[in-house]
Amino acid sequence: MNFDILIIGGGPAGITLAKYLPEKLKIGIIEKGDLKYNNKINLNDYGYCSKYGNYPFENYATNFSSVNYFGGNSLVWSGWSIPFDPNEASAWPIPYSELNKYYRAAEKFLNLKSFEKLNNENYEEYKKFETDEWKINSWQFVKKKNFNFFANTFKNNVKIFLKSEFKKFYFEENKVEGVVIDTPKEKNKIINSKYVVLAQGGLQSTKSLLLCERDQKKNMGNENGHLGKFYMEHPHINLGFFYDNKKAFKDKFLKKDFKLEGLFLKNPYTEKIINGCVTFNTESLLLNKDALRLLYMLRVKRFPKNILANYKSYDFIKNLIKGTYDLFLEKIQNKKFIYARFEQKPNINSYMEIDKNDKINLNWDISETDIDSFIEITNKVQNYIKNKISEKVFIDDAIYDKVNWHEKYKPLVLGIGHHMGTTMMSNNNKKGVVNENLQLHHRQNIFICSSSVFPTGGVAHPTFTICALAIRLAEFLSRKFS
Numbered sequence: 138m139n140f141d142i143l144i145i146g147g148g149p150a151g152i153t154l155a156k157y158l159p160e161k162l163k164i165g166i167i168e169k170g171d172l173k174y175n176n177k178i179n180l181n182d183y184g185y186c187s188k189y190g191n192y193p194f195e196n197y198a199t200n201f202s203s204v205n206y207f208g209g210n211s212l213v214w215s216g217w218s219i220p221f222d223p224n225e226a227s228a229w230p231i232p233y234s235e236l237n238k239y240y241r242a243a244e245k246f247l248n249l250k251s252f253e254k255l256n257n258e259n260y261e262e263y264k265k266f267e268t269d270e271w272k273i274n275s276w277q278f279v280k281k282k283n284f285n286f287f288a289n290t291f292k293n294n295v296k297i298f299l300k301s302e303f304k305k306f307y308f309e310e311n312k313v314e315g316v317v318i319d320t321p322k323e324k325n326k327i328i329n330s331k332y333v334v335l336a337q338g339g340l341q342s343t344k345s346l347l348l349c350e351r352d353q354k355k356n357m358g359n360e361n362g363h364l365g366k367f368y369m370e371h372p373h374i375n376l377g378f379f380y381d382n383k384k385a386f387k388d389k390f391l392k393k394d395f396k397l398e399g400l401f402l403k404n405p406y407t408e409k410i411i412n413g414c415v416t417f418n419t420e421s422l423l424l425n426k427d428a429l430r431l432l433y434m435l436r437v438k439r440f441p442k443n444i445l446a447n448y449k450s451y452d453f454i455k456n457l458i459k460g461t462y463d464l465f466l467e468k469i470q471n472k473k474f475i476y477a478r479f480e481q482k483p484n485i486n487s488y489m490e491i492d493k494n495d496k497i498n499l500n501w502d503i504s505e506t507d508i509d510s511f512i513e514i515t516n517k518v519q520n521y522i523k524n525k526i527s528e529k530v531f532i533d534d535a536i537y538d539k540v541n542w543h544e545k546y547k548p549l550v551l552g553i554g555h556h557m558g559t560t561m562m563s564n565n566n567k568k569g570v571v572n573e574n575l576q577l578h579h580r581q582n583i584f585i586c587s588s589s590v591f592p593t594g595g596v597a598h599p600t601f602t603i604c605a606l607a608i609r610l611a612e613f614l615s616r617k618f619s
């Protein structure tokens with residue numbers, strides 16, 4: 138079998154890419170999952186989180202945010218979409234004006250409004266909430282969230298291999314000539330292709346390259362060993378709460394019409410500050426790990442193994458009842474939760490590796506520099522609420538306790554499958570694993586289409602940017618055949 142382009146992974150990245158490649162090309166999508174969520178397929182790829190990544194349940198960041206299914210994690214995602222700001226992407230090798238062009242294309246693809254227009258429209262409505270330090274931006278929510286529906290929309294030039302797992306690259310001498318896959322009918326099937334794009338999600342794409350280096354003894358990363366390093370997430374932390382008794386917010390900062398507003402720093406990246414943004418939630422459900430467990434089960438419509446590992450069903454039910462009661466009380470009290478999403482600075486001590494059983498061990502680290510930034514931003518949020526909304530702000534003091542910070546927050550920090558940094562993009566092959574065209578520095582015909590190429594994490598949810606990069610990559614690859 139010979140293909141022009143083989144895409145490994147049928148998640149949002151792989152699907153968007155395939156949709157934008159020209160019909161004259163012969164394209165294959167290798168997808169480990171099926172058209173329906175299959176418990177069995179999703180059982181055999183567990184990894185470990187040795188530091189952060191264990192909230193709301195054990196090994197959440199490695200296992201439960203790498204769904205094997207045609208549609209990938211779009212089965213469980215929430216659809217939050219927003220572009221990177223120019224200053225968040227200033228260290229990227231792609232000029233922002235160019236990235237922006239592909240954001241416009243991604244808006245059309247995902248059926249979203251123009252973000253530029255939306256922010257202009259919101260300006261009047263939210264003007265009074267702006268200050269010298271804070272501005273208001275909007276997220277949009279993708280309406281048709283599950284990319285699975287694309288399965289029936291491909292033309293004949295696209296062949297989808299379901300329940301088929303990429304095992305390794307197929308080399309002839311030193312050149313990648315294709316891949317080796319296991320299909321339901323045949324093990325170690327060789328498929329030739331001119332180009333291979335890894336679109337397996339941030340962790341799994343990195344794992345494929347690490348395994349190739351270890352088992353096939355081929356250079357895939359860079360000479361400084363950066364493959365698998367600089368893992369970044371968006372630590373989600375509840376900072377505290379306040380009572381909006383004067384109803385300053387009225388119907389503002391609430392999710393409606395598929396959009397939601399939040400506070401964004403006007404001038405991030407100063408002294409100790411990296412970046413962060415804040416939403417004001419009307420409920421504490423996100424702080425209830427059993428509510429998050431339940432949400433996950435409802436989304437996959439299954440009872441995934443390990444979701445209640447080392448946990449009593451009795452506690453699960455008790456916590457859900459308590460959560461429902463809290464919700465009721467919070468509504469009466471006009472209580473608002475201050476929910477922050479922070480940016481992390483790329484840090485070489487935050488990394489993933491593969492153990493001897495081929496499992497991912499994720500060593501997601503939060504550095505002192507990150508914590509300093511969290512603290513500074515928390516102070517700014519606190520001042521904002523005191524000055525603009527309500528004197529009665531209750532910030533959890535633990536955020537300031539740098540000595541005991543990890544002990545307190547390890548069981549609390551949520552990272553929602555935003556797997557960034559481990560195959561970083563840079564035109565300098567000593568710093569990056571891929572160049573600005575998402576092409577491996579070491580292999581001209583292998584590309585990575587995933588959030589693992591993000592050189593900085595910003596505070597934007599990643600999928601909208603992944604789709605923009607996939608459309609850009611489709612154009613780049615098309616030119617190779619023109």
Ligand SMILES: Cc1cc2nc3c(=O)[nH]c(=O)nc-3n(C[C@H](O)[C@H](O)[C@H](O)COP(=O)(O)OP(=O)(O)OC[C@H]3O[C@@H](n4cnc5c(N)ncnc54)[C@H](O)[C@@H]3O)c2cc1C
Pocket residue numbers: 145146147148149150151167168169170201202203204205206207208209210211213214215216217218301302303304336337338339341553554555586587588598599600601603
């Ligand atoms: C609970 C949750 C909520 C989220 N909410 C949001 C949100 O609101 N907004 C946002 O922007 N992002 C969100 N995300 C992140 C979002 O889901 C990911 O950014 C997005 O799915 C990444 O797309 P992808 O195609 O790169 O990878 P994935 O979605 O992970 O897809 C990768 C595909 O590759 C396949 N694959 C992996 N290994 C192999 C192999 N060896 N062989 C063959 N196939 C393979 C997998 O089966 C999968 O289908 C959320 C994530 C989670 C877990």
